[in-house]
Amino acid sequence: MRDKLDAMRGKRALITGASAGIGRASAISLAECGVHLVLTGRKVAELEAVAQECRAKGVQVVALAGDLNDKPFVRQLAQTAHDADVFVNNAGILNYAPILDMPVEECEQMFATNVIACYDISREVAQHMVARGGGHMIFITSGSARNVGMHAVVYAATKHAVSAFAKGFRLELKSANVRVTELAPGMVDTDMRKGITHPDVLKALAARPYQPISAQDVADGVVYAVSCQASNSPDLIELRPPRA
Numbered sequence: 001m002r003d004k005l006d007a008m009r010g011k012r013a014l015i016t017g018a019s020a021g022i023g024r025a026s027a028i029s030l031a032e033c034g035v036h037l038v039l040t041g042r043k044v045a046e047l048e049a050v051a052q053e054c055r056a057k058g059v060q061v062v063a064l065a066g067d068l069n070d071k072p073f074v075r076q077l078a079q080t081a082h083d084a085d086v087f088v089n090n091a092g093i094l095n096y097a098p099i100l101d102m103p104v105e106e107c108e109q110m111f112a113t114n115v116i117a118c119y120d121i122s123r124e125v126a127q128h129m130v131a132r133g134g135g136h137m138i139f140i141t142s143g144s145a146r147n148v149g150m151h152a153v154v155y156a157a158t159k160h161a162v163s164a165f166a167k168g169f170r171l172e173l174k175s176a177n178v179r180v181t182e183l184a185p186g187m188v189d190t191d192m193r194k195g196i197t198h199p200d201v202l203k204a205l206a207a208r209p210y211q212p213i214s215a216q217d218v219a220d221g222v223v224y225a226v227s228c229q230a231s232n233s234p235d236l237i238e239l240r241p242p243r244a
């Protein structure tokens with residue numbers, strides 16, 4: 001364990017979606033392991049609060065707020081994190097509704113952030129990693145990258161796409177010494193579902209017979225992936241609530 005911590009200390013990581021939930025927990029956990037950070041999210045105050053919490057653990061932190069749908073911002077972010085050894089590709093949005101009540105605009109919004117913006121930043125970061133001779137990309141997908149649940153059809157489609165990115169980036173970049181991990185959590189206790197208003201969905205969520213896992217559980221998976229020796233590529237980590 002001590003060897004793993006020693007190997008992590010001094011690495012540099014870029015985390016998207018670091019202002020909340022899984023990204024926030026991952027930032028704090030990696031800071032505790034001595035990993036320097038570039039953190040991003042749209043909410044400036046929340047992002048700066050996470051950055052301060054990480055700096056208090058003794059690591060260097062750059063906080064760069066912006067929208068991943070803004071292409072010039074994505075270039076600026078990738079340039080800022082040009083020397084990142086690790087990329088936690090985490091930002092995402094979710095809305096649940098039955099197909100007949102899900103307007104195409106919401107479908108477009110989820111695809112824009114979860115798929116197109118995800119591809120854009122992944123490709124930018126990959127170019128820097130290839131130029132530097134290697135790196136480690138961690139794609140946060142979901143249980144919805146494998147299964148399609150009621151009311152979650154569009155979200156599941158976006159997460160299936162991100163899972164395909166993980167497989168494809170691994171395939172094309174392994175010869176450049178870039179490792180790719182897909183981390184697929186089941187339901188996690190974050191604010192991600194707070195915007196849901198559809199009554200059928202709220203009823204279904206309330207009826208679930210299990211408790212979600214925590215953002216810290218997922219952050220532990222991120223730390224495990226980052227802690228793996230260079231000789232080991234953890235391709236897929238799936239996490240789920242025990243009774244789900």
Ligand SMILES: NC(=O)c1ccc[n+]([C@@H]2O[C@H](COP(=O)([O-])OP(=O)(O)OC[C@H]3O[C@@H](n4cnc5c(N)ncnc54)[C@H](OP(=O)(O)O)[C@@H]3O)[C@@H](O)[C@H]2O)c1
Pocket residue numbers: 016017018019020021022023040041042043044046066067068069090091092093094113140141142143184185186187188189190191192
């Ligand atoms: N919660 C779950 O049950 C669950 C399960 C499996 C997988 N996941 C995946 O885990 C990831 C994180 O989810 P979470 O539960 O931690 O959600 P969360 O608490 O809502 O956090 C989402 C993060 O993504 C950022 N983000 C969203 N849209 C963005 C945009 N356009 N540009 C920049 N940043 C943006 C948010 O930043 P701002 O708010 O500052 O904009 C926030 O930091 C997502 O990819 C999600 O699909 C979640």
